[in-house]
Amino acid sequence: xxxxxxxxxxxxxxxxxxxxxxFDMSENSFTGVFPYQFGKLQKLQLLDLGGNRxxxxxxxxxxxxxxxxxxxxxxxxxxxxxxxxxxxxxLYTLDISTNSFSGEVPQEVLGLASLSKxxxxxxxxxxxxxxxxxxxxxxxxxLDVSKNNLSGEIPTTIGDCSSxxxxxxxxxxxxxxxxSTLPSIKNLRYLDLSxxxxxxxxPKDLQEIPSLQxxxxxFNDVEGEVPMKGVFSNVSALSLIGNNKLCGGVTDxxxxxxxxxxxxxxxxxxxxxxxxxxxxxxxxxxVFFLIYWMRKSGNNPSFAHLKLTMNLLELSFxxxxxxxxxxxxxxxxGLGSFGCVYKGFLHQVEKPVAVKVLNLEQRxxxxxxxxxxxxxxxxxxxxxxxxxxxxxxIDYKSNAFKALIFEFMGNGSLEKWLHPCEGRENQRRSLxxxxxxxxxxxxxxxxxxxxxxxxxxxxxCDLKPSNVLLDDDMVAHVSDFGLARLFTINGGISKSxxxxxxxxxxxxxxxxxxxxxxxxxxxxxxxxYGILVLEIFSKRRPTDEMFKEGLxxxxxxxxxxxxxxxxxxxxxxxxxxxxxxEFEDAEEINSYENLSHVTTKVKQCxxxxxxxxxxxxxxxxxxxxxxxxxxxxxxxxxDAFLDNQIHRERPNRR
Numbered sequence: 001x002x003x004x005x006x007x008x009x010x011x012x013x014x015x016x017x018x019x020x021x022x023f024d025m026s027e028n029s030f031t032g033v034f035p036y037q038f039g040k041l042q043k044l045q046l047l048d049l050g051g052n053r054x055x056x057x058x059x060x061x062x063x064x065x066x067x068x069x070x071x072x073x074x075x076x077x078x079x080x081x082x083x084x085x086x087x088x089x090x091l092y093t094l095d096i097s098t099n100s101f102s103g104e105v106p107q108e109v110l111g112l113a114s115l116s117k118x119x120x121x122x123x124x125x126x127x128x129x130x131x132x133x134x135x136x137x138x139x140x141x142x143l144d145v146s147k148n149n150l151s152g153e154i155p156t157t158i159g160d161c162s163s164x165x166x167x168x169x170x171x172x173x174x175x176x177x178x179x180s181t182l183p184s185i186k187n188l189r190y191l192d193l194s195x196x197x198x199x200x201x202x203p204k205d206l207q208e209i210p211s212l213q214x215x216x217x218x219f220n221d222v223e224g225e226v227p228m229k230g231v232f233s234n235v236s237a238l239s240l241i242g243n244n245k246l247c248g249g250v251t252d253x254x255x256x257x258x259x260x261x262x263x264x265x266x267x268x269x270x271x272x273x274x275x276x277x278x279x280x281x282x283x284x285x286x287v288f289f290l291i292y293w294m295r296k297s298g299n300n301p302s303f304a305h306l307k308l309t310m311n312l313l314e315l316s317f318x319x320x321x322x323x324x325x326x327x328x329x330x331x332x333x334g335l336g337s338f339g340c341v342y343k344g345f346l347h348q349v350e351k352p353v354a355v356k357v358l359n360l361e362q363r364x365x366x367x368x369x370x371x372x373x374x375x376x377x378x379x380x381x382x383x384x385x386x387x388x389x390x391x392x393x394i395d396y397k398s399n400a401f402k403a404l405i406f407e408f409m410g411n412g413s414l415e416k417w418l419h420p421c422e423g424r425e426n427q428r429r430s431l432x433x434x435x436x437x438x439x440x441x442x443x444x445x446x447x448x449x450x451x452x453x454x455x456x457x458x459x460x461c462d463l464k465p466s467n468v469l470l471d472d473d474m475v476a477h478v479s480d481f482g483l484a485r486l487f488t489i490n491g492g493i494s495k496s497x498x499x500x501x502x503x504x505x506x507x508x509x510x511x512x513x514x515x516x517x518x519x520x521x522x523x524x525x526x527x528x529y530g531i532l533v534l535e536i537f538s539k540r541r542p543t544d545e546m547f548k549e550g551l552x553x554x555x556x557x558x559x560x561x562x563x564x565x566x567x568x569x570x571x572x573x574x575x576x577x578x579x580x581x582e583f584e585d586a587e588e589i590n591s592y593e594n595l596s597h598v599t600t601k602v603k604q605c606x607x608x609x610x611x612x613x614x615x616x617x618x619x620x621x622x623x624x625x626x627x628x629x630x631x632x633x634x635x636x637x638x639d640a641f642l643d644n645q646i647h648r649e650r651p652n653r654r
Contacts (some may be wrong), residue, residue, distance in 0.1 A: 001049065002026040009033075010049075015040045026072065027051035034078065039064040050074040050095065053361035058096075074098050074120065083108045090566035097119040097144065100328075104128040105145070118622075122146040122168065128173075129153075135160035142622070146192070154193075166190040170216065178203055178222065181463045186212055187478055194218040194239065201225070204244075207232050215519045218242045225249075225258045229649055237517035251418055254406060313348060313389040317401050320344065320355055320391060327357065334413070335467075343408060346388075352408040353388060360400055379454055383446035385409070385479035393557040411470035414439060418539055428571055433602065436536050437641065439636045440609065442476035443468055449527060450625040451522045459520045463528035464509045465535060508542035510554070512619055523621035530554070530616025530624070537610055539570035554617040561614070562607050569606050605641040609634070 006028040017023075017038035023044060030052040039061025046064070050072040056079060060070075066351035078099040086108035092115055109119070110131055115141040121530035126148040135157025137143065143164060150172040158167075159181025159401070170192045175364045177195065177200035189211050198220040206215070207230035219242035219345045226249030229446045233236055235252040247258040284548075323344035324331050339358040346353050372401025377576040386407040395401040411417075419429055431439070443463070450458040460481065467480040511518070518524070531542050534553050540546075542553040614631060615625050 002028070004028055006030065008050055010035050012037045014038070017041065019043055021067075022046040025050040025052070030054060034058055034073075037062045038062070040100070041065065042067065044068055045090075046070040048072040050078070052076055053080060057101075058085070060084045066090060068310055069093070071095070081106050081109065084598055085109060088112065089114050092116040093118045097121060097123075098123040100124065101126060105131060105150070107131050107133050110134050111136055116163070118142045118144075120144045122148070124148055126150055131157055132157045134158055137161050139163050142166040142168075144168040145172070150174060152176075154179050154198075158182065161185060162187075164188055165211075168192050170194040170196070172196055174198060176200070178206075178217075178617075180205070182206065183209055190214045192216040193220065194242075196220055198222055202227065206230070213237055213519070214513075215239070222246065223471075226253065226255060231517075234517050236515060244331070273582055300324065314344075315348070315389055315391045315405065317391065317393045317395050319346070319348070320357075320403055320405070321396075323353065324355055326540065342351040346405070349388060354406045354408050356404040356406065358402040358404075360402060379450070379458065381449045382475070383442045383477055384449070395456070406479070409469035409479075410472040411474060413466050414468040414470060414476065415465035417470070418535065419541065431536075433605065434638075434641070436573070437609065437634070437638055439470070439476040439604070440533050440536060441638060442629070443478060443529065443532065443625055444631045444634055446478040446575070447525055448478075448631045451627050452524065457522070459522060460525050460528075461520050462506060462509075463525060463532055464506050465532065468532070478570055508547075511621070513621060521628070523619065523624050525622075526616045526624045526627060526630075527618075529627070529630070530613045530618075533613035534617065535571070537570060537606060537613070538568050539573070540568075554614060554619075557610055558614045561610060565603060565610070568610070597600045601641060605637060608637045612637075 002024040003026065006025070008030065009032035010025065010030050012035055014035065019042060020041050021043050022047065023038075023041065026048040027050070027449075030049070032054065033056040034049070034054050036059035036596060038044075039059065042064055044065050045067055047068060048070070051074070053076060054073070055077040056077055058073065058081055060082040061084075062082060063086070067085055067090055068088050071088070071091060072093070074095045074097045076099050078096070079101065081096065081101065082093075083106070085106070089112065091112050093108070093111065095118060101121075104130075105121060105126050109121070110133040112119075112208070113136055113281065115137055117404050119140050119142070124142045127147070127150065129152035130145065130150050132155045134143075138160060140161060141163055143161065143166070146168040147170070150169075151174065151549060153176035154169065156173050156179045158179055160331050161167075162185060164185050165187050167188065167190065171194075174193070175194040175560045176198065178198055180203050182188070182191070183203060183205035184259065186209065186304045191212065194216040195218070198217070199222060201224035202217065202222055204227050206212070207227040212231040212624065214237050216239040218239040220242050221354075222240075223245030224247070226232060226240065228248070228250055233250055235250065239516065240246060240249075240253065245400065247256050249255050306521055324342040325344075326641050327340075327342055331342045331344060332340060333343050333354065333648060342355045342357065344353050344355050345351070349350050376636070389403045389404065390408060391401070391403045393401050443480065447460070448465075450460060458481070462480060464476070467478065469479050471477060509528045509531050511524035513522075514520075514524055523620040531553060534557050535541060538553070538557060540553060544553075547553060547556065557568050612625070612630060615623075618624050
């Protein structure tokens with residue numbers, strides 16, 4: 001029953017549902033207290049009341065729920081936690097963030113050794129020291145105590161939390177030095193100690209944590225030399241601002257040099273001579289190897305294996321040259337990061353095709369070619385562009401030639417429909433609300449398939465309007481897998497298929513964690529999808545000039561919902577929907593005054609879709625939806641819209 005608009009108190013009669021194992025009433029507007037009667041639902045494994053307005057105490061009867069594994073009470077006004085919570089020894093996720101708790105962090109909570117996924121105590125008013133019992137959380141992956149009033153030293157027992165991957169301690173008043181035990185957490189990926197009162201040197205061993213991808217020590221009082229290895233070598237993954245006593249580190253940090261220690265001149269001179277002799281030789285060997293590899297890349301065994309396993313049509317450079325009329329500029333239909341796309345006609349398949357020719361002089365083009373072949377090898381879905389074949393050959397000038405041949409999409413890219421070029425014949429064409437909704441569903445369906453239904457999950461990494469193509473029936477197809485990542489069965493990125501081509505995606509569509517060196521993830525794709533949805537229904541690019549000084553498309557839309565909905569949606573879209581139903585002349589309603597007449601059904605549809613776009617593009621990956629839920633909710637929105645529209649418009653694609 002989550003994410004509705006239910007008000008009032010939670011009825012005590014729910015105690016009769018004694019066989020419930022999952023109970024979700026999150027994101028409503030319930031008031032009053034947490035019902036103590038819930039203690040009778042002893043089979044509960046999931047209880048989610050987050051995002052309401054519950055106040056008072058968490059009842060002691062919560063301790064009766066000994067089978068509870070997930071408890072979410074975040075974003076309420078709860079004031080105290082009973083000691084009986086220590087009985088919930090099956091909990092692996094506990095989120096009680098953003099409440100009105102005060103006093104010290106309960107030791108009973110830190111004693112829940114079963115916690116393995118998440119413990120979130122952030123954004124309350126906890127005071128005092130963080131108890132040393134925090135070291136008992138040996139299995140927890142994510143620990144968040146940020147934005148409280150905690151003080152004293154960070155206990156050294158934090159190093160006993162050996163399974164930690166994310167540690168958030170920012171926005172408190174912690175003092176003393178950074179614990180020297182932190183480097184013993186070998187799986188730590190994200191560490192935020194910013195906005196505290198920490199002092200002393202940065203432990204050098206932090207640079208030895210192999211998985212650490214983000215470190216924020218800003219606005220403390222740490223001092224001394226900054227290490228240069230590991231996370232400290234990547235300035236985009238490191239924040240040290242607000243510490244005025246630091247020195248050294250990599251050049252890009254712009255810090256002053258540290259005072260030099262005396263060094264024996266003999267040793268120093270020897271090192272300089274060795275470097276001067278060895279480095280040029282190594283560089284020369286690398287150049288020769290690179291030239292040899294590039295000459296051999298036209299017929300590499302990896303591509304031959306791919307082509308064999310994909311059972312693809314055999315094509316030569318000459319076949320594609322003739323199909324595109326010599327790669328004529330009149331057949332050029334697109335330009336991408338790694339090459340050009342031409343329309344052609346292949347007699348072998350008796351239909352038009354799109355030929356993506358790789359610019360092999362562009363860095364990363366060959367890797368992009370292999371990534372796209374590998375990603376498309378085993379996948380089949382109606383909302384993914386279909387790969388017909390690929391070609392790795394030699395052109396008429398004996399240069400290496402690589403191309404991918406796709407099914408031709410008659411209505412071009414979503415980019416051209418949302419933002420048609422001035423002066424073109426198609427500039428007046430626009431998409432109806434139902435068409436946009438269908439496109440959003442098509443893309444969600446494709447991502448759900450890639451993320452959750454493939455044998456090896458695939459992360460697209462570059463979702464944007466120009467990579468969404470529309471066929472003759474206006475069905476959307478996700479394209480361009482040149483940056484895609486394949487995941488192994490256990491969920492990690494396959495080492496043989498990762499890419500190092502800069503930031504994984506396009507600026508403003510790419511998830512913020514990617515800019516800090518984060519790995520490709522499903523959550524990163526979800527962020528790009530959220531921005532795409534907001535762009536589809538607002539017709540505003542995330543790169544628009546209006547988005548500056550901290551404002552972005554996500555904040556622009558979320559701050560307007562729900563009261564100022566008509567200020568953020570595409571006015572022509574709303575005008576068309578109103579005019580189709582109420583007016584004969586769309587010109588008379590092309591103003592915000594008349595936009596207020598938008599019917600309830602259209603308004604509800606737009607509001608629901610934009611809320612999904614906002615939820616998908618949250619800054620924190622943990623707060624984003626998954627594509628399975630997105631797909632399901634969009635279908636419900638469409639069903640509701642068509643039910644209201646049944647006498648006005650048939651559910652066709654055009």
